[in-house]
Amino acid sequence: MxxxxxxxxxxxxxxxxxxxxxxxxxxxxxxxxxxxxxxxxxxxxxxxxxxxxxxxxxxxxxxxxxxxxxxxxxxxxxxxxxxxxxxxxxxxxxxxxxxxxxxxxxxxxxxxxxxxxxxxxxxxxxxxxxxxxxxxxxxxxxxxxxxxxxxxxxxxxxxxxxxxxxxxxxxxxxxxxxxxxxxxxxxxxxxxxxxxxxxxxxxxxxxxxxxxxxxxxxxxxxxxxxxxxxxxxxxxKPGIMKQEEEALQELSVVDTPNATSIEAVAEMLNLPLHKTIKAVVFSIDGKVVLAIVRGDHEVNEVAVQHAVLGSVEPEMATPEELEKVGLTAGFISPVGLQQTEEFTIVVDESVMETYNVCGGANKKDAHYVNINPKRDFNVEDIIVAPIRLITKDDVCPTCGGSLExxxxxxxxxxxxxxxxxxxxxxxxxxxxxxxxxxxxxxxxxxxxxxxxxxxxEQYHDENGIIWPRSIAPFEAVIVPINAKDEALMSTSETIYSALQEAGVDVLLDDRKDRAGVKFKDADLIGYPLRITVSKNTLENNEVEIQIRKTGEALSCAIDSVATKVTELLQNL
Amino acid sequence: MxxxxxxxxxxxxxxxxxxxxxxxxxxxxxxxxxxxxxxxxxxxxxxxxxxxxxxxxxxxxxxxxxxxxxxxxxxxxxxxxxxxxxxxxxxxxxxxxxxxxxxxxxxxxxxxxxxxxxxxxxxxxxxxxxxxxxxxxxxxxxxxxxxxxxxxxxxxxxxxxxxxxxxxxxxxxxxxxxxxxxxxxxxxxxxxxxxxxxxxxxxxxxxxxxxxxxxxxxxxxxxxxxxxxxxxxxxxKPGIMKQEEEALQELSVVDTPNATSIEAVAEMLNLPLHKTIKAVVFSIDGKVVLAIVRGDHEVNEVAVQHAVLGSVEPEMATPEELEKVGLTAGFISPVGLQQTEEFTIVVDESVMETYNVCGGANKKDAHYVNINPKRDFNVEDIIVAPIRLITKDDVCPTCGGSLExxxxxxxxxxxxxxxxxxxxxxxxxxxxxxxxxxxxxxxxxxxxxxxxxxxxEQYHDENGIIWPRSIAPFEAVIVPINAKDEALMSTSETIYSALQEAGVDVLLDDRKDRAGVKFKDADLIGYPLRITVSKNTLENNEVEIQIRKTGEALSCAIDSVATKVTELLQNL
The missing domain is CATH 3.30.930.10 (Bira Bifunctional Protein; Domain 2)
Structure with a gap:
């Protein structure tokens, strides 16, 4: 064209x-x-x-x-x-x-x-x-x-x-x-x-x-x-993250005024996040569902839904729903809580492997320290399931390799x-x-x-698109430096015909614009190959072929352009 | 396939x-x-x-x-x-x-x-x-x-x-x-x-x-x-149909009780239709438009619209509209009528070339005989235009040839x-x-x-479709008479491969149905060519090729089927 x-x-x-x-x-x-x-x-x-x-x-x-x-x-x-x-x-x-x-x-x-x-x-x-x-x-x-x-x-x-x-x-x-x-x-x-x-x-x-x-x-x-x-x-599916075993310390309550996020609590008590647990409360099918993960993990809503066999996507519980089941927003942990018809507790597997961690005391401005889930949760009464999002610190569940x-x-x-x-x-x-x-x-x-x-999204640079050959609008563009120059145009047309015959989907940029404009457009549109026809190279019966993807430019004899282009395209 | x-x-x-x-x-x-x-x-x-x-x-x-x-x-x-x-x-x-x-x-x-x-x-x-x-x-x-x-x-x-x-x-x-x-x-x-x-x-x-x-x-x-x-x-565009000139007879009124169609009047008065004129009344852009054509012609609504420079398609005038301009439905002619702001008269060119014709007397149950339009119409006051539909009695407006x-x-x-x-x-x-x-x-x-x-619609018979080759779903179908017979299937597959290689868009009917069912389907679906593989012809290393369009069947050696099919398709 x-x-x-x-x-x-x-x-x-x-x-x-x-x-x-x-x-x-x-x-x-x-x-x-x-x-x-x-x-x-x-x-x-x-x-x-x-x-x-x-x-x-x-x-x-x-x-x-x-x-x-x-x-x-x-x-x-x-x-x-x-x-x-x-x-x-x-x-x-x-x-x-x-x-x-x-x-x-x-x-x-x-x-x-x-x-x-x-x-x-x-x-x-x-x-x-x-x-x-x-x-x-x-x-x-x-x-x-x-x-x-x-x-x-x-x-x-x-x-x-x-x-x-x-x-x-x-x-x-x-x-x-x-x-x-x-x-x-x-x-x-x-x-x-x-x-x-x-x-x-x-x-x-x-x-x-x-x-x-x-x-x-x-x-x-x-x-x-x-x-x-x-x-x-x-x-x-994240695996279970174990922590080094510790002697179980005595559960006690500390004052944490206004520390409603686990990050604030950890900072206040100078604890690493993985030594804390955090709570997220959902409403699923009319039930209040308390989900617990480690402070350094995130809750996977879909996993929570599956864990409670929910029929709809979880929504965040409203303050009214929290109140109805007696939860104090910002200071929640499963310690001392019981499940009811309308209240379910789901704890992530990795939480069960923690020792002496910090979590909400279920009253305002207070947290427990030295929670030991296996000791302090009503373990008969809670659902333990993999409900955290997998992280890059996890290993591949299939082969144990590292994850991205x-x-x-x-x-x-x-x-x-x-x-x-x-x-x-x-x-x-x-x-x-x-x-x-x-x-x-x-x-x-x-x-x-x-x-x-x-x-x-995958193939571009600051100058424009870099098409994979198979879905490029044209596989190659021929750019005569000066469309008013008859020798350049005539060579360009020869190459154009040769490429068409070779089955290459090619565009001939016969516009009378400056070369700079044409080059900029070729880069922007992103043809895999650009064949530049200029006086300099024509003297040697050659043209320049530039590969958009690598920027690489190579000289090519005019009568072997079709062969060369076909060969280059096979690798793009 | x-x-x-x-x-x-x-x-x-x-x-x-x-x-x-x-x-x-x-x-x-x-x-x-x-x-x-x-x-x-x-x-x-x-x-x-x-x-x-x-x-x-x-x-x-x-x-x-x-x-x-x-x-x-x-x-x-x-x-x-x-x-x-x-x-x-x-x-x-x-x-x-x-x-x-x-x-x-x-x-x-x-x-x-x-x-x-x-x-x-x-x-x-x-x-x-x-x-x-x-x-x-x-x-x-x-x-x-x-x-x-x-x-x-x-x-x-x-x-x-x-x-x-x-x-x-x-x-x-x-x-x-x-x-x-x-x-x-x-x-x-x-x-x-x-x-x-x-x-x-x-x-x-x-x-x-x-x-x-x-x-x-x-x-x-x-x-x-x-x-x-x-x-x-x-x-x-119909030409002007002339009638043989006659001496102008005197205009007179005859009783035509209940004869509201021109066919009824012609029968009653024993006149040929072309010796009558008929009226159709439209409403166009709020105006009442009286259109007159010969009794043996039909009004072309689009031509009427163009004649009065109407901006919308004509609709039939209502009884109220007729009454408003003083017209008596079933007994209308332009004789004695005048155009007004809200009433236009359009007369077909061929009507002006008639002599001593019959038309409405503009009162109930009465018609004029011996209307001579050039004499009896207010010719200054009417629009004369080609407003009739062209008929097979007309000649080609370009070359004078006969029309279909x-x-x-x-x-x-x-x-x-x-x-x-x-x-x-x-x-x-x-x-x-x-x-x-x-x-x-x-x-x-x-x-x-x-x-x-x-x-x-153009290409079918009582058995089904007869596709032009270019838009047939498949160009040819191969029908082994018995799909359970290995020799027939093996030959069919050989032919199938040969045709595919020759670029023919071909279907192999490998269903285990009876031959009659497959033939019926082939005719119904309308593949241009049917290649029948049966024991009888196989003995001579031949198959039968049937052309859907003509019904013609010909024998063909198995190893030249591709050549023959390609040749036949070129003419379909």
């Missing part, structure tokens, strides 16, 4: 409301424009990259025997009411009435729709397994759309749904998608980890999130530096749904014995537009 | 609510399923064909230097209010509020959006022309969705928008799209005509509709059997918009003299899903 024919308006200034690098660069480099809060238009460059990601997704989904279909964006409310999600979904689901006042939503996802689609068509185990997918715009009315494509209101998603006869079949479908996703994100050039994640409110028996590692990510993850272990921090923490952008998720939707919507098949069974489902999502943003 | 891996549930019965052949066949053959009124899911076979159409559209749009982008489906109300279409669009536009109560619509089209997108980016004549397109789901809340994909509420459309510096530029952009559309529909294998059409309410200076000729079409078109002339019947009438499915439209949107939304550029000018726009649509339906 010729740059003079390309609609790619670049911006000099960073837009003031762009809050992450990928958004800033996509706006500056002319990849997209903002239409309204959380709504973006893709311009030709951005759309080229999106189409390349889509093509990779299609190839790998097809290779995994999934079949592409297309369901409507408009979904009738009835099926969501049948599954119980019409109310459960809340304000994030965009709802619309048609001219006859029938209710619809704009699909945020398609579990109900796909289940309805197949339920009258698949009747026998002989027709299973089936895996159907689509690539489509999805809608979620985020309360606060932000981070550009990473949390927008209309976004491109690949969603797939598998149907199997039994759990073993689901395992196979799941594994097949897991492997396809691994290939997809590898081919997109992302640095990523599939991490164990929480199945949360959606139910189901297992899930992995595919996390692109990036500072701008919204998820906290932990991964092993030695083995494959990786988990969302919410689900990372990182931020991740969730670019994909694979999910064992089980029978939640097939039961709600009566999607059954007859098994080999002629008995009806609900189909066993899995669902598998990829954020296509978010993958684009994640790649930029 | 293997049929056992393909999700393609066929139906034995024609669904009762399917009102056109394309809809019936797409449901029966497992191309799509109905989700709700006017909403369809494409299954793998249907989606394969849609993607083939999309690929053709992309190739030809790119060849015409248009660039693909993607704008959001959700569009803010503000831009539609600026253009004045927020109210004008009516109930067909689906409207939705977000959680903060901001108003949006689901894009039925994107003129406002694209104009807003480019208006701050294109500032100079040097950046023009630009042509941007997208392929996207569009939404129109039809009062009565019907005809399957031909009038659905969510449909796939390719919409393109061109921006030029002047009318000459627009002409070029328009021509380029016109040619691209011609190539696209030719490549899709459609029988079609680009027809002149009415620019209607949308404004602009010219438009062609691309009409696929088919009985199920909703549009009436007329085309020349000798030259390229073709027009929507609404815009087809046909029904057409509108699969595409090209439109010269001019400055309607660039002026409303202030999309200006600086010309060579540094003066701001509104950009000159064109817009160009293709109904992608409708094109699929149109192809089936």
């Amino acid at each position: 010729l740059a003079t024919k390309l609609y790619a308006p670049t911006l000099r200034e960073v837009p003031s409301d762009a809050d992450v690098v990928s958004q800033q660069l996509m706006l500056r480099a002319g990849f997209m424009r903002k239409t309204a809060n959380g709504l973006y238009s893709f311009l030709p460059l951005g759309w080229r990259s999106i189409k390349k990601i889509e093509a990779i997704v299609r190839e790998e989904m097809d290779r995994a025997s999934a079949q592409e279909i297309m369901m409507p964006i408009l979904q009738p409310a009835e099926i969501w009411k049948e599954s119980g999600r019409w109310n459960a979904y809340g304000a994030e689901m965009m709802r619309i009435n048609d001219r006859h006042d029938n209710e619809f939503c704009l699909g945020p996802t398609h579990e109900e729709m796909i289940t309805t689609l197949v339920k009258n068509e698949i009747n026998s185990y002989r027709q299973l397994p089936v895996n159907l997918y689509q690539i489509q715009s999805k809608f979620r009315d985020e309360r606060r759309p932000r981070y550009g494509l990473m949390r927008s209101r209309e976004f491109i998603m690949k969603d797939a749904y598998s149907f199997d006869v039994d759990e073993a079949g689901l395992e196979e479908s799941y594994k097949s998608m897991y492997d396809a996703y691994t290939r997809i994100f590898n081919r997109c050039g992302l640095t990523f980890r599939p991490v164990e994640a929480d199945s949360g409110a959606i139910g189901g028996s297992g899930t992995h999130e595919f996390m692109a590692i990036a500072e701008a990510g919204e998820a906290d993850i932990v991964y092993c530096t030695k083995c494959d272990y990786a988990a969302n921090i919410e689900i990372g 923490h990182a931020k991740g952008i969730e670019v994909g998720q694979v999910f064992k749904l089980g029978t939640k939707y097939s039961e709600a919507l009566q999607a059954t098949f007859l098994d080999q014995n002629g008995r009806p069974n609900p189909m066993i489902m899995g669902c598998y999502g990829i954020g296509v537009s978010r993958t684009l943003a994640a790649a930029i | 293997l049929a056992t891996k393909l999700y393609a549930p066929t139906l034995r019965e024609v669904p009762s609510d399917a009102d056109v052949v394309s809809q019936q066949l797409m449901l029966r053959a497992g191309f799509m399923r109905k989700t709700a009124n006017g909403l369809y899911s494409f299954l793998p076979l249907g989606w394969r064909s849609i993607k083939k159409i999309e690929a053709i559209v992309r190739e030809e749009m790119d060849r015409a230097s248009a660039q693909e982008i993607m704008m959001p489906i959700l569009q803010p109300a503000e831009i539609w209010k600026e253009s004045g279409r927020w109210n004008a669009y009516g109930a067909e536009m689906m409207r939705i509020n977000d959680r903060h109560d901001n108003e949006f619509c689901l894009g039925p089209t994107h003129e406002e959006m694209i104009t807003t997108l480019v208006k701050n980016e294109i500032n100079s004549y040097r950046q023009l022309p630009v042509n941007l397109y997208q392929i996207q789901s569009k939404f129109r809340d039809e009062r009565r969705p019907r005809y399957g994909l031909m009038r659905s509420r969510e449909f796939i459309m390719k919409d393109a928008y061109s921006f030029d510096v002047d009318e000459a530029g627009l002409e070029e952009s328009y021509k380029s799209m016109y040619d691209a559309y011609t190539r696209i529909f030719n490549r899709c294998g459609l029988t079609f005509r680009p027809v002149e059409a009415d620019s209607g309410a949308i404004g602009g200076s010219g438009t062609h509709e691309f009409m696929a000729i088919a009985e199920a079409g909703e549009a009436d078109i007329v085309y020349c059997t000798k030259c390229d002339y073709a027009a929507n019947i609404e815009i087809g 009438h046909a029904k057409g499915i509108e699969v595409g439209q090209v439109f010269k918009l001019g400055t309607k949107y660039s002026e409303a939304l202030q999309a200006t550029f600086l010309d060579q003299n540094g003066r701001p000018n509104p950009m000159i726009m064109g817009c160009y649509g293709i109904g992608v899903s409708r094109t699929l339906a149109a192809a089936i």
Whole structure:
């Protein structure tokens, strides 16, 4: 393609409301424009990259025997009411009435729709397994759309749904998608980890999130530096941290006026944080839940929810709820407390391995010192569970290696749904014995537009984007230093033809702008290779090829540019 | 692909609510399923064909230097209010509020959006022309969705928008799209005509509709059997039909009790219809408009609207409106009537060439005989214009050849918009003299899903679909007569590999069903070629190739199947 024919308006200034690098660069480099809060238009460059990601997704989904279909964006409310999600979904689901006042939503996802689609068509185990997918715009009315494509209101998603006869079949479908996703994100050039994640409110028996590692990510993850272990921090299983055994001292109360945080208490009493315990009080399913971790640890809300078999996400308890069960905010420990119908105590495993620690005295302005949990808690009466967040001082639960923490952008998720939707919507098949069974489902999502943003978050420098070759809008750009110079243009065109013939996706920057402007744009847009055609090198029948990723520049004879470029691209 | 891996549930019965052949066949053959009124899911076979159409559209749009982008489906109300279409669009536009109560619509089209997108980016004549397109789901809340994909509420459309510096530029952009559309529909294998059409309410200076000729079409078109002339019947310009001159007889009144239609009067008075004139009364922009055509002609409402420079589509006048201007329904002619501020008379050109005709006497149960318009109408006071629909008795306005009438499915439209949107939304550029000018726009649509339906309307028989090769879900199917016979399966697989290597898009029907079932499905789904592998022919190292379109069957040596299939496909 010729740059003079390309609609790619670049911006000099960073837009003031762009809050992450990928958004800033996509706006500056002319990849997209903002239409309204959380709504973006893709311009030709951005759309080229999106189409390349889509093509990779299609190839790998097809290779995994999934079949592409297309369901409507408009979904009738009835099926969501049948599954119980019409109310459960809340304000994030965009709802619309048609001219006859029938209710619809704009699909945020398609579990109900796909289940309805197949339920009258698949009747026998002989027709299973089936895996159907689509690539489509999805809608979620985020309360606060932000981070550009990473949390927008209309976004491109690949969603797939598998149907199997039994759990073993689901395992196979799941594994097949897991492997396809691994290939997809590898081919997109992302640095990523599939991490164990929480199945949360959606139910189901297992899930992995595919996390692109990036500072701008919204998820906290932990991964092993030695083995494959990786988990969302919410689900990372910490081991038990032991402390050196000590002789048990006598429990006593000390005055700690106004020291309502464990940090303040530790400072006041000159104690290290790991010699303290701290309390966080939640409200879960109408119960007050007291969670206890070491002063140097943090509570994992999801683990607390699981420990008490909670059906909803924990919320912080209100002052009224604390009062109702007799707790004194800021000065709480389990010492002397009993569980009741409406009050549960959950203590982290590592707390049980502490000696002579300090914790709340359950009255205002006072703390206990020399708490010894095994001695001082009503151990018959409390739940002991791993409810702290895993830290970098923990070791890998799989291999004992050391752990790293990182931020991740969730670019994909694979999910064992089980029978939640097939039961709600009566999607059954007859098994080999002629008995009806609900189909066993899995669902598998990829954020296509978010993958684009994640790649930029990972690959950029102060001058612009550094595209992985596979999803770059063009693989190479040819820059004649002076487009008015006929010799330069003629050589550029020769190279352009040779590269096209070699199957390289190439742009010829035939604009009459100064070389500096073209170089700046090439760096900003981030073509993997730049081929500079200038008088100096032309004298030797050579051009310069610069690699965006490394900055490395090398000379190349004009008639071997195609070979050289092809070779270089293979390693980018 | 293997049929056992393909999700393609066929139906034995024609669904009762399917009102056109394309809809019936797409449901029966497992191309799509109905989700709700006017909403369809494409299954793998249907989606394969849609993607083939999309690929053709992309190739030809790119060849015409248009660039693909993607704008959001959700569009803010503000831009539609600026253009004045927020109210004008009516109930067909689906409207939705977000959680903060901001108003949006689901894009039925994107003129406002694209104009807003480019208006701050294109500032100079040097950046023009630009042509941007997208392929996207569009939404129109039809009062009565019907005809399957031909009038659905969510449909796939390719919409393109061109921006030029002047009318000459627009002409070029328009021509380029016109040619691209011609190539696209030719490549899709459609029988079609680009027809002149009415620019209607949308404004602009010219438009062609691309009409696929088919009985199920909703549009009436007329085309020349000798030259390229073709027009929507609404815009087809009839010539003046002369009648043989006669001596003018004396005007007189005859009783015609209860004869309120011109057919009844003609019968009562034993006159041929062309010796009568008839009246249709409209309400346009608050005026009563009396339209007069010959008794054997029909009024063209669009022509009437143009004749009186009406800004809205004509509606039939109410009895109250007739009364207000003193007209007696069923007995109206212009004889003795005068135009007023609120009453206009429009007479078709051919009426002025009649002699001694019969028409209403402007009183109940009475008609004039021997009306001679040039003598009896207040000729200074009436508008004479071509306001009748063109008939098959007319001749081609371009070459004088004979005309054919046909029904057409509108699969595409090209439109010269001019400055309607660039002026409303202030999309200006600086010309060579540094003066701001509104950009000159064109817009160009293709109904992608409708094109699929149109192809089936054109190509089918009592057994199923007969796909043009270019948009068939698979180009060929291999049917081993008995999938349990290892020799047949092994030969089938050999042929399958050979065809795949030759680049043929082929399905191997490896299902264990009876041959009859597979043949029926092959005919229903409509693969262009069927390769039958049976014991009989295998003895001679041959298979049978059947051409769906002609029914012709030919023998072919196994090792030359790939060559033969490739050759046959080239002519399909």
